[in-house]
Amino acid sequence: xxxxxxxxxxxxxxxxxxxxxxxxxxxxxxxxxxxxxxxxxxxxxxxxxxxxxxxxxxxxxxxxxxxxxxxxxxxxxxxxxxxxxxxxxxxxxxxxxxxxxxxxxxxxxxxxxxxxxxxxxxxxxxxxxxxxxxxxxxxxxxxxxxxxxxxxxxxxxxxxx
Amino acid sequence: xxxxxxxxxxxxxxxxxxxxxxxxxxxxxxxxxxxxxxxxxxxxxxxxxxxxxxxxxxxxxxxxxxxxxxxxxxxxxxxxxxxxxxxxxxxxxxxxxxxxxxxxxxxxxxxxxxxxxxxxxxxxxxxxxxxxxxxxxxxxxxxxxxxxxxxxxxxxxxxxx
Amino acid sequence: xxxxxxxxxxxxxxxxxxxxxxxxxxxxxxxxxxxxxxxxxxxxxxxxxxxxxxxxxxxxxxxxxxxxxxxxxxxxxxxxxxxxxxxxxxxxxxxxxxxxxxxxxxxxxxxxxxxxxxxxxxxxxxxxxxxxxxxxxxxxxxxxxxxxxxxxxxxxxxxxx
Numbered sequence: 001x002x003x004x005x006x007x008x009x010x011x012x013x014x015x016x017x018x019x020x021x022x023x024x025x026x027x028x029x030x031x032x033x034x035x036x037x038x039x040x041x042x043x044x045x046x047x048x049x050x051x052x053x054x055x056x057x058x059x060x061x062x063x064x065x066x067x068x069x070x071x072x073x074x075x076x077x078x079x080x081x082x083x084x085x086x087x088x089x090x091x092x093x094x095x096x097x098x099x100x101x102x103x104x105x106x107x108x109x110x111x112x113x114x115x116x117x118x119x120x121x122x123x124x125x126x127x128x129x130x131x132x133x134x135x136x137x138x139x140x141x142x143x144x145x146x147x148x149x150x151x152x153x154x155x156x157x158x159x160x161x
Numbered sequence: 162x163x164x165x166x167x168x169x170x171x172x173x174x175x176x177x178x179x180x181x182x183x184x185x186x187x188x189x190x191x192x193x194x195x196x197x198x199x200x201x202x203x204x205x206x207x208x209x210x211x212x213x214x215x216x217x218x219x220x221x222x223x224x225x226x227x228x229x230x231x232x233x234x235x236x237x238x239x240x241x242x243x244x245x246x247x248x249x250x251x252x253x254x255x256x257x258x259x260x261x262x263x264x265x266x267x268x269x270x271x272x273x274x275x276x277x278x279x280x281x282x283x284x285x286x287x288x289x290x291x292x293x294x295x296x297x298x299x300x301x302x303x304x305x306x307x308x309x310x311x312x313x314x315x316x317x318x319x320x321x322x
Numbered sequence: 323x324x325x326x327x328x329x330x331x332x333x334x335x336x337x338x339x340x341x342x343x344x345x346x347x348x349x350x351x352x353x354x355x356x357x358x359x360x361x362x363x364x365x366x367x368x369x370x371x372x373x374x375x376x377x378x379x380x381x382x383x384x385x386x387x388x389x390x391x392x393x394x395x396x397x398x399x400x401x402x403x404x405x406x407x408x409x410x411x412x413x414x415x416x417x418x419x420x421x422x423x424x425x426x427x428x429x430x431x432x433x434x435x436x437x438x439x440x441x442x443x444x445x446x447x448x449x450x451x452x453x454x455x456x457x458x459x460x461x462x463x464x465x466x467x468x469x470x471x472x473x474x475x476x477x478x479x480x481x482x483x
Binding site: 041101102108114116120123133137141143 | 182194195196197199201202206207209222264267276305306307308309310314316
């Protein structure tokens, strides 16, 4: 699978974010027990980020208090925070070779079955920011609950240069 | 850990599938938001595949509408689709060096506790097809719901040559 | 991110475990369908381990029969078993370069939202045993159920030398 990577030049990603009107806010440093990201070889594993709204956990559950459109927005917000963390970790988003894998956890009622649609909010954001380099494998599923009552949590694995 | 890999010759895997009476159906291409598989170095991350029956999502929940035997069959079906996707992605299953990791998500009632038995349907299929190269680490757990109401979703990480 | 690794000398980890009063019990070998760990390149993927108490599954659900303190203890117990499995797999814990990634599955009621606190039981144990090399990315979330009714299941990815 040959892939032409067009969006990962040093400036291109930041230009894209600026054109999207996005500023990368620093994500809160966790307690001492774990890291927001860890690198091994060319892979960076970014910790699961719960969706935030106005700096607070984006609470609720799909199929109950949160509908699919809001869930998509929350997944997008979580992806934005993942990118902010990645920026802080790498120092330069131009080092991103590819988003390899996304895992999306959607707090779901026992009957809600559109976790894939919710997750598109994160996937489409990554495509928008990174272009072809944003194309990733992924898994999405419905969980019973998330930390702090968040409606969505997303983690990802990135290949860096 | 030395491992003699006996089943990954170019022809052996296809011969095995033929002997099992299995044809690899192409798995539906997802919408534009993500890929069915992504490679980084020697690792291929295959997206979570929901179980399908007769081409449609294999719906239901363990502990409610689906019993353990049916769940095993669904997990096996998901694993078969993963192998079909891998065949399409690699072009040649003979490139598989090893199935490294499987994650199995079982849509479960709040009291169903045989997710590991259900998941054996996938694990045993991979062993059957790939022999020693099919031996993998794994995690299996019960989720609140899955996309399209599927009863099982399975993803995997493969090492390729 | 430069990291000084001080705890991964051949003896240091075992000295630390001894100082903590911990003996590594062999973890039960699973049925034939999967492995407790699998290595690809420098990464070791350790299978999800359910928490055990007195050799039996540590049963229950957070938000119902298990409180946060007990959940933390269960997560710590699962992490201890992961380290025991790693010891058995590698033969020498001194080969551990870093704990890269932890995934923690907490069997949760639909309203329990302290999965991150429960998971700290595992994360803090890994930091205690491996020092800086124990610092990891992680995801924690609430699942509907776990195999054998366990209250916590933990898996990890390790980089080895």
